[in-house]
Amino acid sequence: MKTLFLLLYFAVTISPSHSALIDHHIRNKIEEFNIRPVKTLPINPNRPLIELGHQLFEEKKLSGNRTISCKTCHNPDTGTSDGLPLSQTENKKGILRRNAPALYNAGLASHNFMFWDGRIYYDPKTKIFTTPEELLNGENPKASEITSVLTSALAAQALFPLVSRNEMMGNAGENEIADAPDTMRAWDKIIERLKNENPTGVDTESYAALFSKAYPEISPDNINIGHVGEAIAAFEREEFQSTGSPFQKYLRGDNGAMTREQKEGFAVFMGRGHCIQCHTGGELGEKNMFASVASPQWGEAPLVLDKGRGEITGDEKRNFFFLVPSLLNINLTGPYMHNGAYQTLREVIDHYDYVSESLNNFVITPELQKKIPVKVAVAGSQVILDDIWLSSQSGLFPELKNRLRLNDQEKDYLEIFLKEALTDPKWDR
Numbered sequence: 001m002k003t004l005f006l007l008l009y010f011a012v013t014i015s016p017s018h019s020a021l022i023d024h025h026i027r028n029k030i031e032e033f034n035i036r037p038v039k040t041l042p043i044n045p046n047r048p049l050i051e052l053g054h055q056l057f058e059e060k061k062l063s064g065n066r067t068i069s070c071k072t073c074h075n076p077d078t079g080t081s082d083g084l085p086l087s088q089t090e091n092k093k094g095i096l097r098r099n100a101p102a103l104y105n106a107g108l109a110s111h112n113f114m115f116w117d118g119r120i121y122y123d124p125k126t127k128i129f130t131t132p133e134e135l136l137n138g139e140n141p142k143a144s145e146i147t148s149v150l151t152s153a154l155a156a157q158a159l160f161p162l163v164s165r166n167e168m169m170g171n172a173g174e175n176e177i178a179d180a181p182d183t184m185r186a187w188d189k190i191i192e193r194l195k196n197e198n199p200t201g202v203d204t205e206s207y208a209a210l211f212s213k214a215y216p217e218i219s220p221d222n223i224n225i226g227h228v229g230e231a232i233a234a235f236e237r238e239e240f241q242s243t244g245s246p247f248q249k250y251l252r253g254d255n256g257a258m259t260r261e262q263k264e265g266f267a268v269f270m271g272r273g274h275c276i277q278c279h280t281g282g283e284l285g286e287k288n289m290f291a292s293v294a295s296p297q298w299g300e301a302p303l304v305l306d307k308g309r310g311e312i313t314g315d316e317k318r319n320f321f322f323l324v325p326s327l328l329n330i331n332l333t334g335p336y337m338h339n340g341a342y343q344t345l346r347e348v349i350d351h352y353d354y355v356s357e358s359l360n361n362f363v364i365t366p367e368l369q370k371k372i373p374v375k376v377a378v379a380g381s382q383v384i385l386d387d388i389w390l391s392s393q394s395g396l397f398p399e400l401k402n403r404l405r406l407n408d409q410e411k412d413y414l415e416i417f418l419k420e421a422l423t424d425p426k427w428d429r
């Protein structure tokens, strides 16, 4: 009789305290992995700069053929991306080789690499840029009139879609920007165009006026493409902040912010899933490290392999490495991976659960092909598949060496965590 009472006693007291136990467990792990909430940035007092950046972000006149703006591929209605596995070219006839990343919290100071391969880098200590344009690079850049204006990797990034033929510039013979003999002169042509025109949809004010309000101390003759990049970045930094998800609230101390299932999923994320090894910090991916997770390679036929970081560094050991992305608002930003290979988060989870199997069995489904206006192909030869798989086995990331063997319950929890806990209601439209 006594034992029965004792058992009853435990049954009653243990079940309500289960939630306290899981909070205790998770909060210990949060300390262990030093996960801190994303901070809201101070409001930029230069409002004209933000307004100029906003206008430019949505301005089709920035593209050679006046057909496409940053927003076309980074639209808040599709998770600040375009909802496509691979973005379409400016003339909509072809595809780019990569998936358009989301821009949430793009302006955080930790984001010193831009693009999936990190080909733009800004060192905040030395203020040195590394970009695809030599003239911006190094300690004494030749184009110092531009670099002296730029204060972040984000600002430098904004210069490059403008001069990429497929993204925004168009082809030679189509417009004056695409006809320029080199990148510097293409940027000059963009500035010339802006100086002579009004923002789209605005009759009353010229770009010249907007620039002089945003940069009152700069004479109009000295406005250059750096001022365009800096204004766009100022807008992106302020606009695309995301700090309101249940996960962020939980990190800020509110135990009630996440449901029990979301917490179980977070525990898998930090525990048996080993996801936290790469998806670190309050963004679950602070965009400052590269890794290979052996995601499938596919794209326009005939396929050219995308070796990611390896192409930039020339180091074969970095082949198929990509920037570890943030997972905040991940439910809004599919398809997934640098090339949109996976359409759902469950597919991503299954990939991690058994990497080699998922890589070897990847196929282009009719639904996937439907979203792409050109013929596509998959890297399928065993030699290449082995190469891709080996890149994830380099020893840098022992967590990918073994199958995770997550059970369905664990996968469900993980999916719930990714889908629900990481979604900021502010951006869920």
Ligand code: HEC
Pocket: 057, 068, 069, 070, 071, 072, 073, 074, 087, 088, 089, 090, 096, 098, 099, 100, 101, 102, 103, 106, 113, 114, 115, 116, 117, 154, 157, 158, 159, 161, 162, 166, 167, 168, 232, 287
């Ligand atoms: C045609 C579609 C398209 C247009 C237009 C476009 N982008 Fe992108 N954007 C992409 C793709 C695709 C990538 C990834 C490319 C890569 O990694 O090589 C990208 C990458 C980025 C990144 C890097 C994000 C990260 O986390 O690394 C930023 C920031 C960005 N774009 C901002 C802009 C801005 C600002 C403009 C306008 C000046 C713009 N984009 C125009 C498709 C586009």
Ligand code: HEC
Pocket: 269, 273, 274, 275, 276, 277, 278, 279, 290, 291, 292, 293, 294, 295, 321, 322, 323, 324, 325, 326, 327, 330, 333, 335, 336, 337, 338, 339, 345, 348, 349, 352, 397, 399, 400, 414
């Ligand atoms: C070895 C480092 C590493 C580990 C471990 C890891 N990831 Fe990733 N994750 C990455 C990299 C790198 C990418 C981009 C890969 C690519 O595009 O090919 C990525 C991409 C993703 C994406 C797609 C993001 C997007 O914007 O398209 C999701 C979702 C994701 N990971 C979730 C997880 C989960 C869940 C786990 C644990 C089961 C996990 N990751 C474990 C490095 C890692």
